[in-house]
Amino acid sequence: MNIKKIYFLPPLAIARVGGSDTPLDCFVWNSDRTVYGAHRTIIQPAVSLEVLADGSLRPFLANSIQFKDRGQLRPVAPFFELWALLDSGNGAGPKPTPLTPTLLAQFDASTDNIEYTITVANRKAQRRTNSASCAYIARENVNASDFAPRPLKAFSPHGSGEEPLVYKDHPIHLGTFQAIKPVSRRAMGIDLGALRVRFTPAKGKVYGPPDAISGPASPLPQGVALPPVTQGGRLHEIVPLENRILNPNTPWSKHVMDQDNIDPQPSDSYDGANVGDNRSWGVVDDSCDGVIEASVVIGNIRYTAVARVLSSCPDYAPDRRPFFSMADDLADRDLPAIDINADPPPEAAYEVADLFERAFETASLFNLDAMRTRAVLENIANKPFPGNKGLPEMDHRSMTAKDRGLKDDEIGHKVPPYANTTADLFPYPPKPNSGPGFRLPYSAVAQFAHAKLCDVETMIDFLSTNSSRVKKLVRPPFARFPKLAQKPKDKSTGGYRDPRITRDQFHDMRMPPYMRDSDQNPLSISHRQYDELMQLVEYLMGPAGRENTPIARVVAGVVSRVRKSESEA
DSSP: OEEEEEEEESSEEEEEOOSSSSOOOOEEEEEOOSTTTTTOEEEEEOEEEEEOTTSOEEEEEOSSOOOEETTEEOOBOOEEEEEEEEEOSSSSOOEEEEOOHHHHHHTTOOGGGEEEEEEEEEOHHHHHHOOGGGOEEEEEEEETTOOSOEEEEEBOOOOTTOOOSSOTTSOEEEEEEEEEOOOSOEETTEETTSOEEEEEOOOOOEEOOTTOSEEEOOOSOTTOOOOTTOOOSOEEESSOGGGOOSOTTSGGGGOBTTSSSOOOSSTTOSTTTTSTTOBOOOOEESOEEEEEEEEEEETTEEEEEEEEEEEEOOOSOTTOOOSSOHHHHHHHHHSOOOOTTSSSOOGGGGHHHHHHHHHHHHHTTSOHHHHHHHHHHHHHHTOSOOOOTTSOOOSTTTTSTTOTTOSHHHHTSOOOGGGOOGGGGOOSSOOTTSSTTOSSHHHHHHHHHHHGGGSHHHHHHHHHHSHHHHHHHBOOOBOOGGGSOSSOOSSOOSSSBOTTSGGGGSOOSSBSTTOBOTTSSBOOOOHHHHHHHHHHHHHHHSOSOOTTSHHHHHHHHHHHHHHHHHHHO
16 A cells, blocks of 8 residues: 555635634535525534644534624634545555544654644735735744644745835734644544644734824725815724734835736725825735645655635625635636536536525625616716627616616517516616615615525526526626637627627626626626526527436426425425
8 A cells, every 4th residue: 555645625725714712613504494494595503623722623513603702703713634545556546545643653654754834924915015025924834743723923024125014023913723633533423533734813903003093984985085185984993002013114004006007906995095195004904825735754755735725804694605606716717618418417507506596695695786886887987888789788777677688579579577687677767766665676676586596496487488588687707718819809799708898898787797806897607607507598498399308307307306305394
């Protein structure tokens, strides 16, 4: 038996900051099968791991999920397990196995042969100022036999003549790192002998220079700045006294957005933006990104495993799933194209129903009225509008009864009443009381429109009777590079978008409406999601009598699975 490689599981995890000393218990997504639950997504406790004083673990199952302790959010602190890919040489192929002291002993090794290295950094200020001395970094080396938690104290490395943002003698704490003590037993289905490490993020604090005392908040919408002579809105404390430890003489305290065209988008997402002259107050936080490495020496061979961890803000809606996630992005990049007519049909075909459920959950989270207003004003600010034939409107007619491509006569047939889109419910010009009884009529109606499509049979009926309409309602993603024309066309074709075409950069009511991607362009679903949805629509548009095709079995399987779940409930 020999080791082919060593690796971490998971290879990537997201930590979330919190002020409590107790990490959040583990939970998973599930469906509410109660009488009034309507199969909505809920969170359900799962087996969690408590780190004891000696560094070992105690598995337990919480009765409920507690997010706060005395007003302080519990942080999300992920574990990373070390695994080995073993080849026994009997022709069965490599076998993934947790790396344990027992397995190490078979190779005349122990935990003393393993060293962990974690490097975490915050480079937000560096990204804006283009100055490496405005980043702050922490690094720790830990032997796998050392089970004490290690604080991650970050400061700013700098060269001669540079001013460090964070002094070494006043570091910013970015969390803790701990090697877990393995114990040769199993409990609650957990192998406690597997080698693990844990990253616990920081508290979610902000830091600034000595003069970051108090400042005005802008009363204006995001993206609109106050004149330099205006005091602004309410005065508030910028940074607590004990956290005013940063160097005031760095480029970060002098930064003004968009001066050197190096800002990320949106460029005004820092303290001091949109107030006065837009000068930064020099404030940073304790979120970070990091790399965890394991070096395992067995005999004369060194094996290396690498994992990545992201430390971010708390999840403000943990029982709601985004329609476009990091997992979708990775799948779009790494997995082969979907063919829902393949035989046997791919499991991914079930994602169509899941996509509509996640769209409803996303619609319940944001203020569509405010986002529509912002997007329309941005469009108007970039007039004159490019060619718009056959595409939705870009001004205040957007998502109203006057919006192009939504009328029954343009679709070619009368649509069922339940299939009306959000836009059908609003006159032009839109009025605040268009949705009676709702202060945010677009947001309220959007939830109702998406809620009924969470029912699989209703969704399939909607896609089959409104196929042409669906094609116009869903915004295509940007084309992949090989599919882009060498010379862009003058106007948008309405198919896959081209970032070089002006019309493809304007917001409209196509789904998902008025949301931005990382480049500040209109957001779309992923290529895989879009292709899968369009394949299903094409199938449902086709002639009847195809009951024995793979996709027909997929559709029937989705419906039967939902009906079975409902009967079990």
